[in-house]
Amino acid sequence: MYFPFLRGKQNELFAINELNFLIKESQKVTPIIEPVNLNSTTRRILPEINNSGVPFVLIVNPQTGDLSNKGYEIYSPLLEVFENKNIVSLGYFITESTSISELEQVMNFYKEFSFSFIYIAVNYNILNFIEGSKEKRDIDYHIFQDGKVSNSFSNSFKQFNRVIIKDCFNRLSRNADYQSAEYYSDLICVYRPDFFGFGDYQVIGSGTGGGGPAHAVALHLTYKNSPESNEIWIRHFVSDDKEGTSNVQGKYFQALSKLVEFLNEYNNTPETIGAKQFRDNLADGVFHQLGFPKKLSVKHHIELMIQLLEPDN
Incomplete structure (x- = not known):
């Protein structure tokens, strides 16, 4: 089972919504969606994703943005318009200071929803709460x-559905410094049998910020490395x-030409909707700003994971 972690920015939400039928x-x-705001786009797209029947984890205590x-409580109006409340799991970050009373309050406030806990620190007090509440509430x-x-901490939850999330994207401070290719992840091969599912941050990474205008445009695409392996x-x-910050459109199509050339020559990676849309964009020559290729890369990566997962996973 694959759990892509998304920060809930506009193009990331668009990527999920446009793949809703496939997912x-x-x-x-x-x-797993960590909203960065509750603007009009977020309030429109999240219910659309839910109403399409896509299950997701919606984090209600974001740590960024x-x-x-x-x-x-601010999520209550948004959740009220979800048509399929039974397929939404409310996510809650567990830090070293998260208390049992805090969890009881939020779970009692959203009694009609199940929950998922995202651990970003070791907190052994939560184990007592889990053991005491597993017969009462759906987690x-x-x-x-x-x-x-730690491994010992996560192993304490072996009787539950455990998911491992890893930032596999090696983010560099300058686009110009990216080299041709590098290893990304083999979680899809090794997450079983210890974990129920695995996840990553696609080609975005877990960082939250962006620098100023870039001197170079860099596009990123994941792919299957060989026919024999799902690495x-x-x-x-x-x-x-790579000079100056002007000519962004020209720089984009320089990078896009290289990406499409790779897609046309490399046969190990299955065709995806995102890959096709990259080809279409090169053909139509329309520049949609740099959020657009990020959306396509996310779509491609999620569909790639779907295609590579075994039917019983």
């Missing part, structure tokens, strides 16, 4: 961010023009 049909994907440190998933908790690699396509 629902596959029954292999449960997105405009909604960090806001009360979980769908225990999600562990790789590198944030995933990532290729970076950097514009030839």
